Amino acid sequence: MSLDIDGIGIAFGGIKAVDDVSFTARPGEVTSIIGPNGAGKTTLFNLVSGVYRASAGRVRIDGQDVTGLPGHALARRGMARTFQNLQVFPQMSALDNVMTGCHMQEKSNLLADLLGLASAHRETARSRDAAMAALQRAGLAELAHRPASEMSYGQLKRLEIARALVTGCTILLLDEPAAGCNAVETREVDDLIHAIAAEGKTVVLIEHDMRMVMRISSHIVVLDQGRKIAEGGPEEIRNNPHVIAAYLGAHGAAEAEAAAHV
Amino acid sequence: MAGQGTTTAPQESGREMQARTEPARRRVIGPGLRTFLIFAVLVGLGALIFPSSYFYRVGTLVWINTLAVTGIVVLLGYVGLVSLGHAGFFAIGAYATAILPNYGIPSPLAMLAGVALAGLLALAVGRPILKLSGYYLAIATLGLGMLIWMVLSKEAWLTGGPDGMVVSGMNARNLFKMVGLKLKSAEAWYWVAGFAAAIGAAIAVNLAGSPSGRALRAIHDSDVAARSLGVDVAKAKSRAFVISALYAAVAGALLALANGYITPETGGFMHSVEMVTMAVLGGASSVFGALVGALILTALPQVLTVFADYEHMVLGGIMVLTMIAMRRGLVPFIVDLWNRRKS
Amino acid sequence: MSELLQFLVSGITVGAIYAAIALGFTLIYNASGVVNFAQGEFVVIGGMTAAALIGAGVPVWIAAPLAVIAGMLVGVLLYRLAIKPAREAPLVSLIIITIGASIFLRGAMQAVFDKQIHRYDGFSGDAPLRVGGATILPQSLWIVGGSIAVFAFLAWFLNRTRAGRGIKATASNRMAAALVGINTGRAMNLSFALSAAIGALAGVLATPVTFTSYDVGVLMALKGFSATMLGGVGSPLGALAGGLLIGLIEALTAGYISSDYKDASAFIVILLVLFLRPQGLFGARITERV
Ligand SMILES: Nc1ncnc2c1ncn2[C@@H]1O[C@H](COP(=O)(O)OP(=O)(O)OP(=O)(O)O)[C@@H](O)[C@H]1O
Ligand SMILES: [Mg+2]
Numbered sequence: 037m038s039l040d041i042d043g044i045g046i047a048f049g050g051i052k053a054v055d056d057v058s059f060t061a062r063p064g065e066v067t068s069i070i071g072p073n074g075a076g077k078t079t080l081f082n083l084v085s086g087v088y089r090a091s092a093g094r095v096r097i098d099g100q101d102v103t104g105l106p107g108h109a110l111a112r113r114g115m116a117r118t119f120q121n122l123q124v125f126p127q128m129s130a131l132d133n134v135m136t137g138c139h140m141q142e143k144s145n146l147l148a149d150l151l152g153l154a155s156a157h158r159e160t161a162r163s164r165d166a167a168m169a170a171l172q173r174a175g176l177a178e179l180a181h182r183p184a185s186e187m188s189y190g191q192l193k194r195l196e197i198a199r200a201l202v203t204g205c206t207i208l209l210l211d212e213p214a215a216g217c218n219a220v221e222t223r224e225v226d227d228l229i230h231a232i233a234a235e236g237k238t239v240v241l242i243e244h245d246m247r248m249v250m251r252i253s254s255h256i257v258v259l260d261q262g263r264k265i266a267e268g269g270p271e272e273i274r275n276n277p278h279v280i281a282a283y284l285g286a287h288g289a290a291e292a293e294a295a296a297h298v
Numbered sequence: 299m300a301g302q303g304t305t306t307a308p309q310e311s312g313r314e315m316q317a318r319t320e321p322a323r324r325r326v327i328g329p330g331l332r333t334f335l336i337f338a339v340l341v342g343l344g345a346l347i348f349p350s351s352y353f354y355r356v357g358t359l360v361w362i363n364t365l366a367v368t369g370i371v372v373l374l375g376y377v378g379l380v381s382l383g384h385a386g387f388f389a390i391g392a393y394a395t396a397i398l399p400n401y402g403i404p405s406p407l408a409m410l411a412g413v414a415l416a417g418l419l420a421l422a423v424g425r426p427i428l429k430l431s432g433y434y435l436a437i438a439t440l441g442l443g444m445l446i447w448m449v450l451s452k453e454a455w456l457t458g459g460p461d462g463m464v465v466s467g468m469n470a471r472n473l474f475k476m477v478g479l480k481l482k483s484a485e486a487w488y489w490v491a492g493f494a495a496a497i498g499a500a501i502a503v504n505l506a507g508s509p510s511g512r513a514l515r516a517i518h519d520s521d522v523a524a525r526s527l528g529v530d531v532a533k534a535k536s537r538a539f540v541i542s543a544l545y546a547a548v549a550g551a552l553l554a555l556a557n558g559y560i561t562p563e564t565g566g567f568m569h570s571v572e573m574v575t576m577a578v579l580g581g582a583s584s585v586f587g588a589l590v591g592a593l594i595l596t597a598l599p600q601v602l603t604v605f606a607d608y609e610h611m612v613l614g615g616i617m618v619l620t621m622i623a624m625r626r627g628l629v630p631f632i633v634d635l636w637n638r639r640k641s
Numbered sequence: 642m643s644e645l646l647q648f649l650v651s652g653i654t655v656g657a658i659y660a661a662i663a664l665g666f667t668l669i670y671n672a673s674g675v676v677n678f679a680q681g682e683f684v685v686i687g688g689m690t691a692a693a694l695i696g697a698g699v700p701v702w703i704a705a706p707l708a709v710i711a712g713m714l715v716g717v718l719l720y721r722l723a724i725k726p727a728r729e730a731p732l733v734s735l736i737i738i739t740i741g742a743s744i745f746l747r748g749a750m751q752a753v754f755d756k757q758i759h760r761y762d763g764f765s766g767d768a769p770l771r772v773g774g775a776t777i778l779p780q781s782l783w784i785v786g787g788s789i790a791v792f793a794f795l796a797w798f799l800n801r802t803r804a805g806r807g808i809k810a811t812a813s814n815r816m817a818a819a820l821v822g823i824n825t826g827r828a829m830n831l832s833f834a835l836s837a838a839i840g841a842l843a844g845v846l847a848t849p850v851t852f853t854s855y856d857v858g859v860l861m862a863l864k865g866f867s868a869t870m871l872g873g874v875g876s877p878l879g880a881l882a883g884g885l886l887i888g889l890i891e892a893l894t895a896g897y898i899s900s901d902y903k904d905a906s907a908f909i910v911i912l913l914v915l916f917l918r919p920q921g922l923f924g925a926r927i928t929e930r931v
Contacts, residue, residue, distance in 0.1 A: 048928060078931075087522060087931050111528035119931070123523035125516050127583075136516045140528035142509035146537060149508030150501050152330040156508045163509070203527055380736050426916050432732045433676040434915060436740075437866050441908030444863065452901045522931050567859055571744055578737055610748025617741025621734045622726045 037098045037114055037206045038062050039238055044083055044093030045262075053079045055262040056092070061255070063206070066229060066239045068249045070273075071259035072283050077242045078120050080259070081209050084240075085117050086110045097207065112140060116205035118196035120212045120242070126185040130195055133184050134170050137202040138163035166202050174198040175224055189216035194225065207238045214245050226252060246284065250274065258283065330504035333585060334496050340589075341492030345485070354484040356600055358556050361491035362549050363592035365498045367576045368585050369545025372502055374574065375582035376511065377538045378518035379428070380436045382570050383443025384546045387416040389450055389565025391547030392554040393457060396465040405468035409551040416547035417540050424539040428532060431521075443570050450562040462561030465554045487556040494552060498545060499585040505541075514538055546573075568610075575613050578620050581627025590629050643774030648896040649889065650772075654781040654850060656888020657788035658684075661843035662865025663872065663880035664791055665836040671812045671875055672832035675735055679719060679743035681862030683712045683840025685750055688853030691845045692759035701764060709841045715746070716837020717830055725829070743858060750855040763849040780849045787846045791839050792881050798835075799877075808832050860904065864891075867907040871914050873924020882922060886910075 039061040045054050054076040061067035069077045082088040084095055086107040094103045097113055125133050144159040171177050174194040179187060193213050200208055214222045226248050233239045243249050256273045258266040260282045266273060273279055344357045366388055373379050394412025399405055427438045451460045470486035505511040513534050516524040521531050554560050580591025599605035605612055624631040662680055669677045690711045694704035723742050727734055763780035770777045798805040810818040811828040819825050844853060868887045872879025887907055895903035914921060
């Protein structure tokens with residue numbers, strides 16, 4: 037499903053953290069949001085996913101206006117996300133974390149859950165299978181029974197991806213999924229995102245790793261101080277003087293260039 | 299060598315935790331039934347060793363408190379919400395059971411009505427109150443509890459006022475008589491309370507490992523993440539609030555009948571604090587924590603007179619010290635120690 | 642008419658007490674982000690200590706400052722022994738700790754003093770003044786004056802002194818404050834000491850009018866907190882206004898509806914505020930960071 041952002045904005049105490057940003061993310065593609073620290077990328081995600089209430093602008097999913105819906109209602113319309121600063125459930129095992137992502141598919145009712153009826157066990161068993169499969173996909177299968185509080189930063193990042201995937205989402209927002217990952221893990225995350233998009237999901241990615249961004253994005257939106265300063269394909273963005281000045285700098289541009297020739 | 303063992307062994311925290319995370323395999327008895335059986339054995343053990351009616355009466359109190367604290371476990375341990383007004387729900391259960399028989403309604407129906415009333419009140423105030431978090435919730439529930447307590451102590455025509463009221467009606471002995479068992483009244487109430495606590499524990503354990511329970515525990519750790527996974531956080535919290543109010547109300551109704559006398563203090567702030575203290579002392583994350591907390595704080599005052607003389611200082615001290623020294627409570631603390639010793 | 646005037650006078654008197662408690666809440670909250678449920682106990686400590694000293698023949702002008710100092714010491718102890726060791730604890734633990742501390746102090750008060758209700762004579766006697774059909778106790782003037790003085794002092798202290806600015810900086814960003822060389826530990830100690838002193842002072846001033854006993858702390862805290870929320874958490878001006886408003890609402894409820902339920906009005910105000918305007922009258926709306 038396509039995600040349309042139209043003129044969205046919010047201010048915190050007079051400072052416009054996101055200001056009149058518009059773009060469209062299409063199914064089967066990776067749309068990346070890049071920009072310097074504090075540009076408003078995470079805030080944009082929070083607006084789109086209903087964590088913050090936008091003071092201006094619209095969000096549409098497949099043309100349907102979903103602006104202002106609470107987070108759980110957006111999730112029911114197929115939106116899932118991960119968090120830059122990690123919002124895992126540290127008291128649970130990795131498996132239970134991901135099983136929580138199955139919440140929307142679970143059909144047992146509260147009474148059955150309280151009485152421990154067969155239907156509750158059946159739903160749990162199904163969720164467990166789905167969660168195991170997602171952990172496998174994120175490369176975390178061996179850690180399934182490890183408490184989340186004992187996993188590394190990079191592992192938790194992937195745990196969040198697995199948890200978002202099992203929701204059955206069609207739109208996936210990823211906030212710096214490769215942060216804290218080593219080169220090998222980054223490559224794995226990279227492949228995973230690629231595969232997710234190839235399934236026809238709409239992927240929106242925030243990432244500072246320019247190699248990764250240039251490699252997997254179809255479309256890039258550049259933010260600076262809350263405003264969109266450029267938008268286009270990787271090639272275009274890499275050579276855009278404004279973007280180089282505001283964000284990429286000489287080093288970043290070289291890195292992006294290198295990525296293009298891998 | 300032992301040190302090496304500890305660093306590599308995966309930490310398991312608590313029996314329940316283990317049950318939740320165990321890989322799928324056929325179990326002959328589920329965790330809920332297992333908990334029920336453990337509780338049943340403990341109830342029976344008590345009956346085996348108790349020498350007098352006095353012990354049965356204290357035992358009855360332990361089980362009633364365990365039941366009420368299990369409700370706190372659901373709210374505080376599973377979802378992470380602090381209520382400082384749960385004694386209010388407890389008192390609603392108790393007073394309905396005391397008052398309604400005076401108007402010709404039989405005790406069992408009165409109990410039901412009290413429990414339903416507590417549940418409805420929790421439902422009505424829960425939604426708006428639970429939009430609040432942290433401090434605001436604690437204050438709002440504190441105020442709610444005070445309001446209930448105020449009504450109980452001021453409306454003397456209905457409740458007998460600050461002096462409390464006599465509860466007439468059902469005696470558990472008759473229940474046992476029907477199946478041909480002759481028990482003393484104290485013994486009969488002990489078995490009834492123990493049975494109720496065991497059922498309550500089983501239900502709470504069932505909940506923990508179920509889809510609804512996972513959603514609650516997710517809210518405990520991050521409500522933002524839970525919401526992003528499609529959990530209707532407000533609804534889930536409100537359900538947990540109602541469930542925990544029901545636990546308190548059933549416990550209150552049982553106390554009214556078993557004691558034959560109640561005062562507004564059953565709904566007072568100190569009673570709410572007592573329930574929370576039992577939960578945090580034993581360990582708010584599991585029903586066994588509820589049992590241990592209730593056992594210690596019910597039984598100790600019977601043996602130690604300092605408890606009676608310095609009740610407030612002891613309760614307050616326990617709350618502060620537990621939170622500083624073993625934040626998760628006694629049961630998880632001991633289980634962790636045990637696991638570390640083993641590995 | 643004179644009846645209404647009388648209710649207003651008593652409303653402002655108790656309102657000023659709530660305002661002082663609310664200012665204490667605000668100070669600690671601003672410095673540490675902790676809502677101190679034990680705040681009401683300081684009021685009791687102030688009142689009970691003063692009552693005991695005065696009962697033992699100590700003149701008021703010595704007993705009152707001693708009582709405030711006693712409150713202050715307990716405040717620092719509370720921070721050192723209970724709050725500081727749990728600095729990094731989750732909010733729920735902090736709530737339980739301050740509640741526990743409040744219950745503990747209540748018990749300590751009962752052990753050190755007694756379970757009786759106490760009062761002593763007003764500082765300027767108890768002969769009521771007549772003003773336009775209403776009677777005012779001279780002590781009411783002390784109470785209102787005291788709250789205004791506390792407010793003025795806090796405004797001056799937080800904005801004009803080095804130590805006060807340290808508290809403000811610590812509140813807005815502990816790490817950054819520490820980096821620029823502010824002693825955040827001292828700022829925390831100071832804010833607990835001051836806040837406790839303010840609570841104790843409220844108790845010392847109020848006891849001739851409201852009486853005190855070991856167990857009124859929770860109710861005081863609830864009222865003070867209602868005032869804080871009504872005014873807007875974190876805003877000293879809000880605390881002052883909120884306190885006076887709660888006092889007035891309570892006095893009018895007692896006068897025109899039922900004195901049995903005057904305490905309920907504070908609770909109902911809290912609920913209304915929380916539902917209608919959670920940031921209070923003077924509080925800024927903040928969006929929790931994710
Ligand atoms: N809840 C909030 N309250 C106040 N200010 C906020 C809030 N959330 C974000 N901001 C501010 O908005 C601006 C944008 O922050 P944001 O986290 O969106 O940046 P970002 O582009 O994600 O940066 P980074 O690359 O470092 O993650 C920053 O100045 C930040 O301080
Ligand atoms: Mg960010």
